[in-house]
Each structure stands twice: as structure tokens, then as C-alpha cells.
Amino acid sequence: MDGRNQTAVTEFIFLGFSGVPSLQLTLFVLFLMTYLLSLMANTLIIFIVLTDSTLQTPMYIFLGNLSFLEIWYTTATVPKLLATCLSQLVTISVFGCVTQYYFFFSMGATECILLAAMAYDRYVAVCSPLHYARLMSLQICLRFSVGSWIGGFTAPLLPTILISRLHFCGPQKINHFFCDSDPIFKLSCSDTFLVEALGYTCSSVVILSSFLLTMSSYGNIVVTIVRLSSREARKKTFSTCTAHFTVVTIYYGTIIFAYVRPPAKYNFTIGKVVSVFYCVVTPLVNPLIYTLRNKDVKKAFRKVLAQKRFVLARNKQEF
Template identity: 85%
Template sequence: MDGTNQTTVTEFIFLGFSAVLYLRLTLFVVFLTVYVLSLMGNSLIIFIVLTDITLQTPMYIFLGNLSFLEIWYTTATVPKLLATCLAQAVTISVSGCLTQYYFFFSMGATECILLAAMAYDRYLAICSPLRYSLLMSLQVCLRFSAGSWIGGFIAPLLPTILISRLNFCGPQKINHFFCDSDPIFKLSCSDTFL
């Protein structure tokens, strides 16, 4: 301890957008509209893939997974984004910030892995059309999907654990609308090298 009086930060403040009220309200309406349309569109895709038996092929199962993922990916950040549009400053606890960080990056990692699996599926369909149904059976497709979700949730685990061990003692303001690693590192009074 260096003898200075330091207060441990227990919550962060998202500064969000401009102080101009009409601009924030306009952004709120735009973001809310896009968010609701995204939820409706992705839910519709999931519903159609689940109910239409002819669409229960690997390509559409992957698309259904991607739609489900997109619902949760946007939901990890958009509610706080909407709150920052309505208020000039919105608070989030440090644990809430870490939870948001983990889920945001879990969904991002899952999306990357899932897109790679989808690319492999299309590669097999184009380059090995006669053996495609043997190589990409429903069981293999479901394993790829499950592996995408499991791998996506494991990938950001270590960085999240390391970030959770940081101490925050400086200004608690984040000039952003969600918990990203760079703003979190800037607020830490611990060594962030690792």
C-alpha cells in the first residue's frame, strides 16, 4: 500500500451519448426499432426452421442456431444501450459489468466458431456433393452446433477471470455504452499486463 487514500470502485457509470436530449431520444427510437425488428426476424427464422420439416437440414439448423445466437448477442448490450439513451448516465455494478463482458464475448466467440462450422458445411456441399449427406449427417451437424456453443463459452473464460481480479480505484466513468476490455483496463489501478 502506498499510503494514499483509495476508494474501491463498486460500480461504473456509462456516459453514453450526447447531452442533447432530442438526439438521445432519436437514437433510442432508432435503436429500439432495430432491436425489436432483429428479435422478431430472428425469432421468425427459428420458428420456421423448427416447424418446417423440409428445412431440417444442416444448413438451416446452423441458420437457426445463428438466429438464436444473434438474439442473445444483441440482448447482452442493447438494453444498457437503450438505458444510456434515456438517461444522461447509467450505472452498472462491477460484477454486472464483468457478466456483460463475459456474455458479449462468449456470444462473439460462439458466432465465430459457428460461422466456421457453416463454412465447412458449405464447403462439403460444394466440393463433395455425392458424399455430403454421409459427411454432414444430422448428428455431425448437432455436434458442430454444440461444439460452437461450448467452445464459445469457454474461450472468454480466462480473460474474464483475469479481469475480475483487477482493482478499480480511479474515476468510474466509462465513455461507452457497454463493458468492453479497453475501457475496463483504463479504469484499473492494477497491473493489466497479463
Template identity: 85%
Template sequence: MDGTNQTIVTEFIFLGLSGDPQLRLTLFVLFLIVYLLSLMGNTLIIFIVLMESTLQTPMYIFLGNLSFLEIWYTTTTVPKLLSTCLSQVVTISVTGCITQYYFFFSMGATECILLAVMAYDRYLAICNPLRYSLLMSLQICLRLSTGSWIGGFAAPLPPTILICFLNFCGPQKINHFFCDSDPIFKLSCSDTFVVEALGYTCTSLVILSSFLLTMSSYGHIVLTIIRLSSREARKKTFSTCASHLTVVAIYYGTIIFAYVRSPASYNFNMGKVVSVFYCVVTPLINPFIYTLRNKDVKKAFSKTIARKRFLLTRNM
């Protein structure tokens, strides 16, 4: 677009989810409750993993990483979402918007990679149990965890750098509650073809490669489970990875629908609804899935509570 006689925009205005004041207030209360529960649930998992020595194994170290990631993932977007529910005019600087874009996609990419690593861990535990301690030592576990974070934060860096060179000349209203890729590109008065192509390529590569690696691991796991002679053994083996598989299905189902597509097919209203699910709902679901379906976590939680009660009783 021609930037002649156009004012350079320095901040954006979020339109949020709804213009109805009563609905916005209802959504604020609902999202605030979900956000606080998500923070408490994920913090609790981190606390239990750190405090209980029996859970300081690769599987639960990865789970602790996932919970820590979910805290920051949801905090990247939900505070602005809550603001749009309370106020009709919620602004963010262009620099702040690009920063939010980078951290949101960094957290998302890290989660994709981390879920693939967790699937690989379950594959080794179930398909190579005798060599598991050698193939997934604590040192290898920490390297894979670190690599997930490094890879996740590196993936969206190229498109983010190109976005920094875009000009925004108006309108300045973002039809969303956070700085997602499509709304940002829509508001630019520069040629966005290259940055859009690079952004969608990076996003699709991370999502699809992580998804395929995850599904490959579970494909081998299913084959191993089928070969088990005992029905009880099959049930017990599958239960060890059922929680992770549930999280994978929920998370990938929403982000593939949202980001693995052609830019021209983007629907802003549908995009906002889907975004609420993976920005707000999924980070809350994860800790509940892992605690309600995992006997080790529930047992460790009970031991931690009993220990705290004992100390309180002793000090009284």
C-alpha cells in the same frame, strides 16, 4: 498503480454515445425499433426452421443456431444502450460489468466459430455433394453446433477470470455504452498488462482462425464453381452460399477493425461507433439477408402463413 488512499469502485457509470438530450432521444427511438425488428426477425427464422420439416437440415439448423445466438448477442448490450439514451446516469456494478464482458465476448466468439462451421457445411455441400449426407449427418451437425457454443463460451473465460482480480479505484465513468475490454482496462488501478495480453491474444486467435477457416472453405467453393461448365449452374451454386458470404463479410469486417489491433491504437469514439454496427445493426441485417435471398426460407414462410390462415378460417 498505487492503490494507497484510493476508494475502491463498486459500480461504473456509462457515458453512452452522446451528451445531447435531443440526439439521445432520437437514438433511443432508432435503436429501439432496430432492436425490436432484430428480435422479431431472428425469432421468426427460428420458428420457421422448427415448424417446417423441409428446413430441418444441417444448413438451416446452423441458421437457427445463428438466429438464437443473435437474439442473446444483441440483448447483452442493447438494453443498457437504450438506458443511456434515456438517462444521463446509467450505472452497472463491477460484477455486472464483468458478467456483461464475459457474455458479450462469449456470444461473439460463438458467432465466429458458428460462421466458420456454416462455411464448412457449404464447402461439403458444393465440393463433396455425393458424400455430403455422410460427412454432414444430423448427428455431426448437432455436434458441431454444440461445439461452437462450448468453444465460444470457453474462449473468453481465462481473461475474464483475471479481470475478476483487478482493482478499480476510479474514475468510475466508462466511455462506452457497454463493458468492452479497453474501457474496463482503462479504469483499473491494477497492472493490466497480463490480462490485456491474454485478452487480445484469445480474441485475435478466435477471430483470425475462424476467419481463415471460413475463407479457406470459400476458396475451395470458388474453385469448384469456376470449374462448372454451365453458367446457369455456376449462378445457382453460388446463390446457395451468397447469403452466408454476405453475413461473413459484414461481421468480420467490423470485428477485425475493432479487435485485431494493438491496444495502444484504440480510439474510444471510433470504438463506440463501430460497436453500434456489430452490436445493433448486424443482428438485424442477418435475418433479412437470409430471408430475402433464400428461396427455401421464403417458401417455408409463405407455407407457414398459409397454414395459419387456413386454421384461422377453419376455426371461425
């Protein structure tokens, strides 16, 4: 087809950022540090939420889910990214590529739905505080959390099945650092119109619907804040939502740019740069924003440190 070599391809080669060989070592160090910090920060938040009884509320259960999600979301892509910075030949099997595609987009869809659920939680807390305990009980929160995971892992299932049935006969080089949709389609010698249309539709529906629901919640929050008579009350109420809104802006800004557009408009160089933001940067930004701006999390963290110091001091006395 189109004069391509018809030998079946069994593995792909990631090109990563091979176009800038002089910067690859620098990029490796930056990506590795960001990845490790992201793992530590998200793990710390999960530990704090699980161990501090005062944080067993819907808001922090959602936050713990988000941190758990971010650990796997970034782990799905960053190890291969790091490998491409050190080696000229980083391969992945066709099956491994399809698997990576599925888990990456499943966790991305889960994050979209989870952010919408978190926005609804803040909407109820600000706009209907008297009914918060009823509308966002622990049981309802757990249903939202489970629903986010189920919905996220269901959304890309059909596109993944169709991709797994595509034939690849060369070339085998993926102009990316992970198995994103457009680079995969470019390598197929099958007709990809149906799977491209379905994948584009699924990603657009999930991203835009969750984005609109999130913005709707924040729109109602802003209206409620403006109506507050006290300036101090407005400032305090707004501060409780700015962390989540910052996360939403960063995340949705990059993924809408990357995936809510016609496939023909894809630019591989820009796509790789934008992907770094939602694959590497955002998973670190999320816990930092929530930790630095949240008094309850900082208080719980100080409590954990105090307990650790007490245990260490007692152990020294015993010895």
C-alpha cells in the same frame, strides 16, 4: 496509484453517446426499432426452422443456432444502450460488468466458430455434393453446433477470471455503452498488462482462425464454381453462398477492426460507432439476408402464413 482516489469502486456509469445530447432521442428510436425488429426476425426464423420438417437439414439447423445466438448477443448490450439514450445516469455493478463482458465475448466467439462451421457446410455442399450426406450428417451437424457453443463460452473464461480480480478505485465512468475490454482496463488501478495481452491474444486467435477457415472454405467454393461448365450452374451455385458470405463480410469486417489491433490504438469514439454495427445492426441483417435471399425459408414462411389463415378461417366458421 497515479494520484487516483483509492476508494474502491462498486459500480460503473455508462457514458454511451452522451457527447451528442441533441441526437440521443433519435438514436433511442433507431436503436429500439432495430432491436425489436431483430428480436422478431430471429425468433421467426427459429420458429420456422423448428416447425417445418423440410428445413431439418444442417444448413438450417446452423441458421437456427445463429438466430438463437443473435437474440442473446444483442440483448447482452442493447438494453443498456437504450437506457443511456434516455438517462444521464445508467449504472452497472462491477460484478454485472464482468458478467456482461463474459457473455458478450462468449457469444461473439460462438458466432465466429458457428460462421466457420456454416462455411464448411457450404463447402461440402458445393465441392463434394456426392459425399454431403456422409460428411455433414445430422449427427455431425449437431456436434459442430454444440462444439461452437462450448468453444465460444470457453475462450474468454480465463481473461474474465483475471478481470474479475482487478481493482477499481476511480474514475468510474465507462466511455462506452457496454463493458468492452479496453474501457474496463482504462478504469483499473491494477496492472492490466497480463490480462490485456491474454485478452488480445484470445480474441485474435478466435477471430483470425475462424476467419481464415471461413475464407478457405469460400476460396475452394469459388474455384469449384469457376470450373463449372454451365453459366447457369455457376450462377445457381454462387447464389446459394452469397447470403452467408455477405453476413461473414459484415461481421468479420467490424470485429477485426475493433479487436484485432494493439490495445494502445483504441479510439473510444470510433470504438462505440463500430460497436453499433456488430451489436445492433448485424443481428438484424443476418435474418433479413437469409430470409430475403433464401427460397426455402420464404416458402416455409408462406406455408406458416397459409396455415394460420386456415386456422383463423375455421375458428370464424365455428363461431
